[in-house]
Amino acid sequence: xxxxxxxxxxxxxxxxxxxxxxxxxxxxxxxxxxxxxxxxxxxxxxxxxxxxxxxxxxxxxxxxxxxxxxxxxxxxxxxxxxxxxxxxxxxxxxxxxxxxxxxxxxxxxxxxxxxxxxxxxxxxxxxxxxxxxxxxxxxxxxxxxxxxxxxxxxxxxxxxxxxxxxxxxxxxxxxxxxxxxxxxxxxxxxxxxxxxxxxxxxxxxxxxxxxxxxxxxxxx
Numbered sequence: 001x002x003x004x005x006x007x008x009x010x011x012x013x014x015x016x017x018x019x020x021x022x023x024x025x026x027x028x029x030x031x032x033x034x035x036x037x038x039x040x041x042x043x044x045x046x047x048x049x050x051x052x053x054x055x056x057x058x059x060x061x062x063x064x065x066x067x068x069x070x071x072x073x074x075x076x077x078x079x080x081x082x083x084x085x086x087x088x089x090x091x092x093x094x095x096x097x098x099x100x101x102x103x104x105x106x107x108x109x110x111x112x113x114x115x116x117x118x119x120x121x122x123x124x125x126x127x128x129x130x131x132x133x134x135x136x137x138x139x140x141x142x143x144x145x146x147x148x149x150x151x152x153x154x155x156x157x158x159x160x161x162x163x164x165x166x167x168x169x170x171x172x173x174x175x176x177x178x179x180x181x182x183x184x185x186x187x188x189x190x191x192x193x194x195x196x197x198x199x200x201x202x203x204x205x206x207x208x209x210x211x212x213x214x215x216x217x218x219x220x
Contacts, residue, residue, distance in 0.1 A: 077145065080138040081160035081219045082198055084116075084206070091213040093118060093131035097205035104204045105194070106187070115185055115196035116205050116214075133213060135205075136183040136196035138162060144195065147178035156197065159218075163197040166190070 098114035106113050117134045142162045145153040152168035153175060155161070164175065171191040176184040185194045198216070206214045 075141075077140065077142060078155060078160065079140045080162070082201065083138040083217055084135040084196070084198070084203060085215045085217055086133040086135055087213045087215075088132050090211050091118070091131045091133045092211045093120060094210060096208050096210060097133065097214060100204045100208045104199065113185060113187060113194070115183070115194060117183070134181070134183070135214075136162075137181060138196070138198070143178035143180060144175035144184060147174040149174065156200065159198045159201045161198040162195065164192075164194050166192050166194065169193055 095111055095118050097116045098111035098118060099109055101114040101116055102108055102110045102112075105115070115136065119132045119134065121130055121132065138161055142153075145155075145162045150168055150170050150172070152165050152170070154163050154165055156163050169192040171193065173186070173193065175195070176186060176193055178184075179195075183195060186192075187194060201216075201218075203214070203216050206216045
């Protein structure tokens with residue numbers, strides 16, 4: 001199953017324009033989040049990670065409303081209050097974001113498990129960019145949340161992020177099928193799915209991005 005997916009590089013900018021005024025955007029601070037041991041391991045594989053190949057492009061999927069398993073409608077779902085914004089013109093394709101994401105969440109350097117994806121298009125066949133970072137949109141009308149019949153998807157009370165509880169996930173894949181942007185990640189070893197949880201309001205990908213290509217936005 002492919003984990004490196006493409007994005008419309010204007011999608012996050014359009015989403016940001018449609019949001020209310022924001023309170024702040026975070027800047028990368030290195031104070032906490034990943035241990036020295038993990039970071040030393042990360043530095044050892046950083047160059048190798050930059051050479052990993054990208055995957056095929058997938059278009060957004062259409063998910064039928066009749067597949068919803070929750071007893072609520074999309075308009076009853078509270079809006080998100082935080083999200084990530086990417087700048088594909090700044091991204092250098094180092095995949096640091098993918099590495100620190102898997103390290104902080106899964107305690108392993110495995111970009112395939114990352115909740116953020118980087119897609120390579122060196123021939124510029126799709127857009128005028130060689131590298132395209134892609135993140136969860138934290139959709140207001142979150143199909144993934146509505147599709148889960150086991151209540152494994154919850155709302156972070158601090159950020160409003162749509163979060164998968166691994167203790168409740170049954171690995172049914174309904175959230176994966178529902179996501180129109182292919183931002184749900186399958187952990188085949190554990191037979192569960194995961195997605196971006198915004199690290200509880202302190203995203204590791206934003207902290208460690210060397211190109212400042214990621215921003216964390218919070219509503220005021």
